[in-house]
Amino acid sequence: MIELNNVSKSFILHNQGGAVIPVMQNATLCLKPGECVGLTGVSGAGKSTLMRVIYGNYLAASGSVVVGGVDVAKAEPREILALRRETLGYVSQFLRVVPRVPTLDVVAEPLLAVGTPVGQARDKAASLLAQLNIQERLWGLSPTTFSGGEQQRVNIARGFAYDYPAMLLDEPTASLDAQNRATVLGLIETAKARGAAIIGIFHDESARAQVCDRFVDVSAFSPKAAA
Amino acid sequence: MSDYSFAYLDEQTKRMIRRAILKGLAVPGYQVPFASREMPMPYGWGTGGVQVSAATLTPDDTLKVIDQGADDTTNAVSIRKFFEKTAGVDTTEKTAEASVIQTRHRIPEAELTEDQILVYQVPIPEPLRFLEPRESETRKMHALEEYGLMHVKLYEDISQHGAIATAYAYPVKVEGRYVMDPSPIPKFDNPKMEMAAIQLFGAGREQRIYALPPYTQVVSLDFEDYPFEASKADHPCDLCGAEDSYLDEVILDDAGSRMFVCSDTDYCRSRREAGHSGRLGEEAV
Amino acid sequence: MTPLLQVKNIKKLYGARIGCTDVTFDLYPGEVMGIVGESGSGKSTLLNSLAGHLAPDCGEVIFDTRANGPVDTVTMSEPERRMLARTDWAFVHQHARDGLRMSVSAGGNIGERLMAVGDRHYGSIRERAADWLGRVEISENRIDDRPSAFSGGMQQRLQIARNLVTGPRLVFMDEPTGGLDVSVQARLLDLLRGLVREMGLSAIIVTHDLAVVRLLADRLMVMKDGRVVETGLTDQVLDDPQHSYTQLLVSSVLQV
Numbered sequence: 001m002i003e004l005n006n007v008s009k010s011f012i013l014h015n016q017g018g019a020v021i022p023v024m025q026n027a028t029l030c031l032k033p034g035e036c037v038g039l040t041g042v043s044g045a046g047k048s049t050l051m052r053v054i055y056g057n058y059l060a061a062s063g064s065v066v067v068g069g070v071d072v073a074k075a076e077p078r079e080i081l082a083l084r085r086e087t088l089g090y091v092s093q094f095l096r097v098v099p100r101v102p103t104l105d106v107v108a109e110p111l112l113a114v115g116t117p118v119g120q121a122r123d124k125a126a127s128l129l130a131q132l133n134i135q136e137r138l139w140g141l142s143p144t145t146f147s148g149g150e151q152q153r154v155n156i157a158r159g160f161a162y163d164y165p166a167m168l169l170d171e172p173t174a175s176l177d178a179q180n181r182a183t184v185l186g187l188i189e190t191a192k193a194r195g196a197a198i199i200g201i202f203h204d205e206s207a208r209a210q211v212c213d214r215f216v217d218v219s220a221f222s223p224k225a226a227a
Numbered sequence: 228m229s230d231y232s233f234a235y236l237d238e239q240t241k242r243m244i245r246r247a248i249l250k251g252l253a254v255p256g257y258q259v260p261f262a263s264r265e266m267p268m269p270y271g272w273g274t275g276g277v278q279v280s281a282a283t284l285t286p287d288d289t290l291k292v293i294d295q296g297a298d299d300t301t302n303a304v305s306i307r308k309f310f311e312k313t314a315g316v317d318t319t320e321k322t323a324e325a326s327v328i329q330t331r332h333r334i335p336e337a338e339l340t341e342d343q344i345l346v347y348q349v350p351i352p353e354p355l356r357f358l359e360p361r362e363s364e365t366r367k368m369h370a371l372e373e374y375g376l377m378h379v380k381l382y383e384d385i386s387q388h389g390a391i392a393t394a395y396a397y398p399v400k401v402e403g404r405y406v407m408d409p410s411p412i413p414k415f416d417n418p419k420m421e422m423a424a425i426q427l428f429g430a431g432r433e434q435r436i437y438a439l440p441p442y443t444q445v446v447s448l449d450f451e452d453y454p455f456e457a458s459k460a461d462h463p464c465d466l467c468g469a470e471d472s473y474l475d476e477v478i479l480d481d482a483g484s485r486m487f488v489c490s491d492t493d494y495c496r497s498r499r500e501a502g503h504s505g506r507l508g509e510e511a512v
Numbered sequence: 513m514t515p516l517l518q519v520k521n522i523k524k525l526y527g528a529r530i531g532c533t534d535v536t537f538d539l540y541p542g543e544v545m546g547i548v549g550e551s552g553s554g555k556s557t558l559l560n561s562l563a564g565h566l567a568p569d570c571g572e573v574i575f576d577t578r579a580n581g582p583v584d585t586v587t588m589s590e591p592e593r594r595m596l597a598r599t600d601w602a603f604v605h606q607h608a609r610d611g612l613r614m615s616v617s618a619g620g621n622i623g624e625r626l627m628a629v630g631d632r633h634y635g636s637i638r639e640r641a642a643d644w645l646g647r648v649e650i651s652e653n654r655i656d657d658r659p660s661a662f663s664g665g666m667q668q669r670l671q672i673a674r675n676l677v678t679g680p681r682l683v684f685m686d687e688p689t690g691g692l693d694v695s696v697q698a699r700l701l702d703l704l705r706g707l708v709r710e711m712g713l714s715a716i717i718v719t720h721d722l723a724v725v726r727l728l729a730d731r732l733m734v735m736k737d738g739r740v741v742e743t744g745l746t747d748q749v750l751d752d753p754q755h756s757y758t759q760l761l762v763s764s765v766l767q768v
Contacts, residue, residue, distance in 0.1 A: 012754075014760075015759055052751070056745060059754065077543075077731035078540050081745070
C-alpha cells in the first residue's frame with residue numbers, strides 16, 4: 001500500500017548562502033494493507049518530515065514514494081490531490097480550516113469531496129463528533145475559536161470521516177484525556193480491521209503498543225547514521 | 228433659383244450622400260458614416276434629414292415636411308421654405324400627394340406607398356450609446372451582434388417602472404440582424420415601419436445615414452412576458468373623432484382643461500373635410 | 513482526461529521589455545491554479561493574455577470547448593472568443609467597477625450575460641438574478657439598487673454573481689480579494705471555495721497574497737521577471753519551496 005525506496009530529502013536554503021541541509025537518506029519502508037507502523041526516534045530525527053514526504057507536502061530529492069500505485073515524488077499535482085482525496089488521509093497536529101465554516105461541514109468535507117450525498121456525509125460527521133465528545137451546540141460554529149483539545153478532536157474526526165485505504169497520523173492521541181484517547185485508538189483499530197495501512201507517530205507508549213504492529217526508527221534514515 | 232446648386236448641396240456632395248444611402252439600403256439598419264456638411268441651420272434642426280432630402284430630391288418631386296406630425300411648426304415651415312428656395316420643387320401638406328416626406332419624430336397616419344420616400348431626422352443614431360459610451364465598442368457590438376446590453380436597458384425599465392417605460396426612440400431589430408434606433412418617433416409608430424415606402428435616416432451632427440428598403444422586417448425588442456405594445460393616449464381625437472391616430476395633449480387654459488388632437492395635422496384635416504367630427508369638433512376649428 | 517486549458521509557450525512583449533515568456537501548463541477540469549509573484553512579475557499580463565484581453569506575441573491557449581473540443585483561442589475569430597468570454601469563461605477583476613456596470617441595477621448586472629445569450633423572459637431573468645444574489649449573500653431586496661450604493665465587499669460578490677450566472681467552466685480572477693478588509697476577504701474566500709466545488713469550476717487566480725492561494729488553489733505557479741520559476745502542489749510549494757525566489761517570498765510573509 002505504501003512503499004518507500006531509497007528516499008532522500010534535503011533542504012537548500014538559497015537565501016542563506018545556499019546552505020544544504022540533508023535531513024533524510026535511503027529511507028526504505030513497506031506497508032501492507034491492515035498494517036500499522038509506528039515511527040520512533042528522538043525529537044528532530046525526521047518523523048514528521050518523513051510523513052510530509054509521503055503526503056507530498058515535502059518534495060523528495062530522490063527515490064520513490066509509491067502510495068496506492070502513485071509515485072508521490074514524481075506525480076502531477078492533480079494526481080497527488082486525487083490520491084489525497086481518495087486514498088491517503090493525513091491527521092496533522094494542527095487544524096487548518098477556512099474561517100467561518102461550521103465544524104460539522106469541516107468534518108464532512110472529505111466525504112463531500114468524494115461525492116458522498118450531503119445528508120449522509122453530515123450524518124457520518126455528526127456521529128464522529130459525538131463519539132469524540134464535541135458538544136452538539138458547537139457543531140454549527142467554526143472550530144477556529146475552539147480550545148486546542150477540541151480542535152484536535154475535530155481534526156481527528158475529519159481525518160476519519162472518509163475510509164482512506166492509507167493513513168498518516170501525527171500524534172493523534174497527544175493531550176487527549178483517557179476517554180477520548182480510547183475512542184481514537186478504537187477508530188485506529190477499526191481502520192486497521194477494514195484494511196487501512198497506517199503510519200503513526202505516537203509519543204504515548206501504551207497507545208503505541210496497543211495499535212502498532214511494528215516500529216521503524218527513523219534515526220536509521222538520518223544522514224549522519226548513513227555516513 | 229439659379230444662384231444655388233439644386234437643393235443647396237453641390238453635386239459631389241450629393242453623390243457622396245447617395246452612395247451612403249445606397250449602402251444603407253443594401254445593409255438595412257447598418258449605420259453608414261458620411262461626411263456631413265455644414266448646413267445653414269443649427270445642429271438639432273434636422274441637418275441630417277435635410278442633407279438626405281437634398282440628395283434624394285429631383286426637380287419633379289413634391290416635398291412634404293412635418294415636425295411632430297404637423298406641417299405648420301417652425302421647423303417644418305423653415306425646411307419646406309428652404310427647399311422651395313434652393314430646389315424650386317413643389318411642396319404640399321397632403322401626405323398622399325408627396326413623393327418625398329421629411330419628418331421629425333413621427334410617421335404619417337396615412338399608409339405610405341411604394342413611390343414615396345420617408346426621410347427621418349435623427350439626433351442620436353446609436354441605440355447602444357446610453358449604455359456604452361465608447362464608439363469603438365458599440366461598433367464592435369454591432370459587428371458581432373452582441374445586443375444583450377439593449378435588453379439590459381429594457382430590464383432596467385421594467386424593474387424601475389413595472390413596465391417598459393421607453394415611449395419613444397424604442398429600439399428595433401432589422402431583418403433579424405442590426406439593432407437600430409428608429410429616431411425619436413413614439414413607439415406607437417414602430418409597427419408602421421414595415422411599410423411600402425423607402426425609409427432613410429440622417430444624423431447630421433453624428434454623421435451617420437441608415438436606411439430601410441420597402442417591406443423590411445422591423446421588430447421592436449421586448450421580453451416574452453413583457454411584450455411590446457404600441458401605446459397611445461386612450462382618447463379619440465377631440466377634433467376629428469379618430470380613434471386610431473396618435474394624439475397630442477393640449478392644455479387649453481389655466482384651469483387645466485385639455486384636449487387631445489391628432490398629431491398628424493394633415494390626417495386630422497382630411498378627416499374633418501370628410502365630415503368626421505370629435506368632441507370639440509365645430510367650435511375649435 | 514482532456515485538459516480544460518492547455519497553455520503552450522505563451523509570450524507577451526511590451527516593446528523590448530518582457531511581459532511574460534515561456535509559460536506552459538495544463539489545467540484540468542475542477543483544478544484551481546494560483547499564480548503568485550510580486551508586482552511586475554508578469555502574472556497579470558499572463559492572465560490577460562490567457563483571457564483574451566491581450567494578444568500574446570506567440571504561443572497557444574487551447575480551450576476544450578463544449579461544441580468542438582480543444583480549440584486555440586488565440587487564433588479563433590473574435591466573435592467566437594467573445595462568445596466564449598460571456599458563456600464558458602468568466603473574469604473577476606480586482607476592482608469591481610472594472611467588472612460591473614455601475615449605472616445598472618444589481619439585477620441588471622447579473623442578468624446581462626443571460627440576456628446576451630438570448631434569455632428573453634424578464635421573470636426568469638429576475639428570478640435567477642435574485643437566486644444569485646442569495647448565493648453571494650446579498651439581500652434580495654437590494655436587487656434594484658445600483659452597485660455604487662454597495663460596499664466594496666458586496667460589489668466584489670456582485671461581480672462574482674454576474675460572472676457565474678451563465679455557469680462558466682473557467683474563471684480568471686485578478687486579485688479577487690485585493691483591497692478588501694480581512695474579515696470581508698475571509699467571507700469572499702469561503703464563498704469562492706464553496707462555488708468552485710459546487711459548480712466544479714476551474715480557476716486561475718492571480719494574487720500576491722499567499723494565504724489566499726493556500727486556501728483556494730490546488731496548485732501554484734510562482735513568477736518572477738515574466739518567467740515561471742516554480743510550480744507544484746500549493747502546500748508543497750509553500751512549505752518546501754525549491755527556488756530561491758519562492759523561498760524569499762515565503763519567508764517574507766509576516767506570521768500572524
